[in-house]
Amino acid sequence: MNYIYRLLCFCFLCVTLSGCLVAPPHESLQHVCGPYPENYEAMIKDYLKKDLKHPESIKDFSVIKPPEIKILDTRYPTIRLHKGFEVWEFFIVYSGINRNNVHTRKDLHVVWIRHNRLVAFDYKDLDLEYRVEERIENSKILKRIRQ
Amino acid sequence: MIKKMARIFLILWMMFSLMGCSSLLTYYAPLKSKLVDGEKIIGEFSRYNYNVMIKENKLFVEKEPLCKETVMKYRSAQKERRCFSCSLVEMVFYGFGFFDMLRAYAIVEDSKKIEPLAEYETGNLVACGKAEPAANESLYIDNKQLGLHRIVSTDASGVLDLEKVLYDISGAVYLRIHLESKNTPAFKYLFEAGHRDSSYSEKKQSNT
Numbered sequence: 051m052n053y054i055y056r057l058l059c060f061c062f063l064c065v066t067l068s069g070c071l072v073a074p075p076h077e078s079l080q081h082v083c084g085p086y087p088e089n090y091e092a093m094i095k096d097y098l099k100k101d102l103k104h105p106e107s108i109k110d111f112s113v114i115k116p117p118e119i120k121i122l123d124t125r126y127p128t129i130r131l132h133k134g135f136e137v138w139e140f141f142i143v144y145s146g147i148n149r150n151n152v153h154t155r156k157d158l159h160v161v162w163i164r165h166n167r168l169v170a171f172d173y174k175d176l177d178l179e180y181r182v183e184e185r186i187e188n189s190k191i192l193k194r195i196r197q
Numbered sequence: 198m199i200k201k202m203a204r205i206f207l208i209l210w211m212m213f214s215l216m217g218c219s220s221l222l223t224y225y226a227p228l229k230s231k232l233v234d235g236e237k238i239i240g241e242f243s244r245y246n247y248n249v250m251i252k253e254n255k256l257f258v259e260k261e262p263l264c265k266e267t268v269m270k271y272r273s274a275q276k277e278r279r280c281f282s283c284s285l286v287e288m289v290f291y292g293f294g295f296f297d298m299l300r301a302y303a304i305v306e307d308s309k310k311i312e313p314l315a316e317y318e319t320g321n322l323v324a325c326g327k328a329e330p331a332a333n334e335s336l337y338i339d340n341k342q343l344g345l346h347r348i349v350s351t352d353a354s355g356v357l358d359l360e361k362v363l364y365d366i367s368g369a370v371y372l373r374i375h376l377e378s379k380n381t382p383a384f385k386y387l388f389e390a391g392h393r394d395s396s397y398s399e400k401k402q403s404n405t
Contacts, residue, residue: 110320114315114317115315123228123274123310124227124228124230124274125227126227126230127227133227141270141314141315141317143317143318145320155319155320155321156317156318156319156320158232158268158270158314158315158317159232160232160272160314172231172232173230173231173232173272
C-alpha cells in the first residue's frame with residue numbers, strides 16, 4: 051500500500067513538474083496582444099528554419115498581409131488562447147519541400163504573434179522544441195537587460 | 198430491498214449523467230479552425246506561350262495568353278464532435294443515444310463557419326484566352342559555322358517564310374531558331390534551300 055502511495059505521489063509530481071518547462075508566459079493571460087511586432091518577418095523566418103525539414107527549399111517567400119489585430123471568436127485550448135483575446139495576425143506565402151519530401155506549390159499560412167512572441171502557425175500550437183528554445187533565448191535576453 | 202434501491206439509483210444516476218453527454222460536450226467544445234483552398238481564379242496576364250510549327254520551310258507561330266492562377270484561402274471552423282462513445286453507451290442502455298448522436302451532429306453542422314482570408318498567387322500559369330497567330334513576332338536565326346545571325350519577324354498572320362528570309366543560303370543548313378521572348382527555348386531546324394518536300398515537321402514549344 052505504501053509502495054503504491056509513493057508511486058502515485060511520484061507520478062503526480064512528474065506530471066505536474068513536466069508542465070513547468072512549457073508553462074505559458076504571464077503575458078498569455080492578458081487579453082491584449084502587446085506592441086506591434088516590428089521584426090515579425092525575421093521571427094517567422096527563424097521559426098521556419100527550425101521547424102521545416104528542408105528550410106533551404108523555401109522559395110517565393112512573401113508576406114501578403116502585414117500584422118493586424120484580430121479578436122479571437124473562439125478559444126484555442128492547445129494554444130492557450132481564449133475567446134476575446136487579441137492576436138497580431140499576418141499571412142505569409144511560400145513554396146518548399148514538405149515533411150514527406152514532396153515539393154509543394156505556393157501556399158498561404160496564418161501566423162499569430164502576441165507580445166513579440168510567435169504563438170500559432172496555421173491555428174496550431176508551435177513545436178515544443180521551438181517553444182523551449184525560444185523561452186531559453188528570451189530569458190537570456192531578459193537577464194542581459196536586467197544586468 | 199436496499200440492493201434493489203441501490204441498483205435503481207445507479208441506473209438512474211447513469212441515465213442522468215450520460216444522457217445528452219455527447220451533444221452537451223460538443224456544444225461547449227471550441228471551434229476547430231483549419232485552412233482550406235477556395236475556388237481557383239484566373240488572375241492578371243503574365244506572358245504568352247508560343248507554339249511554333251514548321252511546314253515546308255515556313256514557320257507558323259501561334260501565341261496563347263497565360264495568366265497567373267490565384268486561389269482564395271478560407272478559414273473553415275467547426276466544433277468537434279465529442280464523446281461519441283457516450284452516445285453508443287446510451288444507445289445500448291436506454292435507446293436515447295441515437296438522439297444524442299443526431300443532436301451532436303446537428304451542433305457540429307450548425308457551428309460551421311467559413312471566413313475568407315486572402316487571395317494569393319499559386320505561382321502556376323493557366324491559359325486564359327484563345328491561341329492566335331503571333332503577328333510581327335521577332336525571331337533569331339543563327340548558325341555559328343556560317344556566321345549567320347538574323348533577326349526576322351513574322352507577318353500579320355504569324356507566318357515566316359524561311360525561303361524568303363534566307364534567300365542567299367544554298368544547300369542544307371542547320372539553323373538555331375528562337376523567339377525574342379526570353380521564356381521560349383530555342384530549337385534546331387534543318388533548312389534545305391529550295392527543297393520543298395512534302396515531309397512535315399513540327400516543333401512545339403511549351404513553357405507551362
